[in-house]
Amino acid sequence: MKKVSFAHMGYSYLGFKQLVEDMGFEAVVPASPSPATLDRGVTYAPEYACIPFKMVLGTYLEVLERGAEMIITSGGVGPCRAGLYGMMHERILRNLGFNLEIFIFDPPLTGLWPFFIKLRRVLKAAGLSWLAFVDVVRRAWAKLKLLDELEQLATSIRPYELKRGETTRTFRSCLKIIDQARSQKEIAAAREECRQLLQNIPRDAGRRPLKVGIVGEIYVLLEPFMNLEIEKTLGEMGVVTHRSIYLTQYTATDVLAHGAQDVRQLAHPYLNQFVGGHGQNSVGETILYARNGFDGVIQLAPFTCIPEIVAKSILPRVSRDLGIPILSLTIDEQTGRAGVETRLEAFVDLLRQRREQMEARSNAALLPGY
Known part of the structure; x- marks a missing residue:
């Protein structure tokens, strides 16, 4: 039975584990990312590759050492470098002496025939009918x-x-x-x-918890180790959070359809072209959170991620125009939990003070003769 693995991204590994096992393969489930995983990836990755590239590379090294023979992963399109990461990972791993099969699936709408050709090869290896x-x-x-x-x-x-x-x-x-x-x-x-x-x-x-939206690059949004468990930390500070990306929603709207165009259309007054990755989405989702009465927005961006750098340069204007505070956090292998928590505490304090001031002005406006 062929041993198959995949990248670890949040809690989706449970769904992918079942998918691989039900296809008839043996699933080599990647362990939750750790500092050791990241160190492995940093050792062999190009210096200026983003942290998702390094962490996924470290994960692949771990599962290959546990006997994985095949890796199934996603590709990408557009200016974002993520579309090349699968090929780069494969080259690095082969140069390190690993003999593996790697299947990189680009979004099907970018080319249905190549997508189905690859899928047919995987199903043949599994001995599974359509x-x-x-x-x-x-x-x-x-x-x-x-x-x-x-x-x-x-x-x-x-x-x-x-x-x-x-x-x-x-x-x-x-x-x-x-x-x-x-x-x-x-x-x-x-x-x-x-x-x-x-x-x-x-x-x-x-x-009366605050409401904070979280936007940014998909991997650092979905993987708690990467974002230093930001949702748990904020929740225990008394903040309700909502991410702009959940895996099934993203798959349905961005990968299998064009639903994300609605969000990108919102961004047009500030960013009217696709810049790759989730850059345009980050701007559009921030506008959506502002319209829906959220108290603030946090952007999570991997260091050197060009789409999020573009978004980060635009979000201060969105903040001024729509009156919503925005905190941008850049994540790399040097980012520490204590520093992030300090910034989050300061941001939450700012949001609470802002809410109190707005409520005080609102109450004052109701007084006779105001």
Whole structure:
């Protein structure tokens, strides 16, 4: 049985694990990224490659040393360098002496025929029919959607929890339950059980948490190690967060359709052309968060990421025009948790003071003779 692996990106590994196993392969599930994983990637990556490139390279080194024979990954299009990363990873790994198969799937709408040719080769290696593959994908997709749903539910509950860390512990228990669910029926049952567990967490409904949107590059948004668990940290500071990217939503709107054009259209007054990656989306999503009454926005950008550098240069103008505070955080291998937490605390304090001032002015306006 061929051993197959993939990149680790947030909690999606549970869905990809099921996909690989249901196809008939042995899944070599990548471990959660660690400082050692990053160090491995930094050692062999080009110096000015972004941190997602380095972390994914480190992950591939780890799974290959555990016996992985095939890696399945995504490609990309446009000015962003991510479209070349799969080929660069393959070349580096082969130069290091690893004998592997790597399948790089670009978005199907950029070329349906090449996409299906590669997919046919993978299915042939698995000995799987097209019809059986459709059923396999449905189950994996259901699990991925559930993971996104529960992650959003957890972020909405965490700021209200009475016992610090209870939401995070419950969510981790839910990951184990979801991992055991294999059929559509079992996944549906896991959904009900996990939603109930999260909703039963004791909460203080009287709190008034801030609302902060998070925009930026997909890998640092989805992988908690990369963003230093920013959503958990903010939640425990009393902030409800919402990411601009969840994997199933991104796949449906950006990869399999053109739904992201609506968000990019919003960005046109500030950035009227596609700059690759999620740069234009970061501007458009920030405008959307401002219109929806969020208290602030945080941009997460890998160091040297050109699309996010472009967005970062434009976001101060968006902030001034729409009156929404924006904090940009640049992430690389030197970024430390303590420094990020200090900046987050200062940003949250600023947002609270701003809310109090706005409420004071609003109340004053209601006084007679004002």
